Amino acid sequence: MRYHGLMNLMQLVAELDEVLDADAVKDSCPNGLQVEGRPDVSRLITAVSASRALFTRAADRDADAILVHHGILWNGREAPRLVGSLRERVRLLVEHRLSLIAYHLPLDRHPELGNAAQLANRLGLVELEPFGDFDGVSVGVCGVFAEPVEADELFVAVADACGREPQVFEGDRRLVSSVGIVTGAAQRAYREAVAAGLDAFITGEPTEWVLHQAAEDGVHFIAAGHYATERFGVLALGRWLEQQHGLEVEFVDLPNPV
DSSP, rough: OOOOOOOOOHHHHHHHHHHHTTTOOOOOOOEEEOOOOSEEEEEEEEEOOOOOHHHHHHHHTTTTTEEEEHHHHHTTTSOOOOHHHHHHHHHHHHTTTTTTEEHHHHHOOOTTTTTTHHHHHHHHEEEEEEEETTTEEEEEEEEEEEEEEEHHHHHHHHHHHHHHHHEEEESOSSSEEEEOOOOSTTTTTTHHHHHHTOOOESSSSOOOHHHHHHHHHOOOOOOOOHHHSSSSHHHHHHHHHHHOOOOEEEEEEEEOOO
């Protein structure tokens, strides 16, 4: 049985483009509609990343469209040929008339629905401001605690919010007042956190140099998982679509240890 909510596909994408300010940042992928399916949307599947497993689940649930953070089209990552796994993904979408909608950096950076803002809210940070420069546009947030917290308390809070133990490269702050967040693979933004005088920085993935850099600069580097830090945006956007338009929205969790 369908929910009462029903939206024209192009109207849905246009509204999401506007809400997420999709054209405000130069991205590594086309944001918005990547594959066109049924003309109307009532049942929507959300997830972090596109995959054959996700598309199969969506088809089994008789979904009309799929909304993800990581789509199937990326600028310059591979030759634009429909072969191999990409061909199979597109075949599933076309065969089942499934639309694929994807928002990358626009969903990282949104001040309310975005991955970084949602994680910041879960951690109890306040006075959120844009943070994490990417080609002149901020893709994350920074904020402060109403009262400083013990560093170990922050590490536990991140684990609770993300559902996994983070890799922590400790600095020298026993108390943490300010935190910068850029989800996913934003290791370079650590230097911006140091320059801004923050006490801790949270992203998804670490890289080799952060061990010594954190020890020397004193700012905690917390890597909580690329997938784990980027579940928040699609979840929030799905809830927003349920509330605004009565669409039936289901989040499909396909955990990734990275």
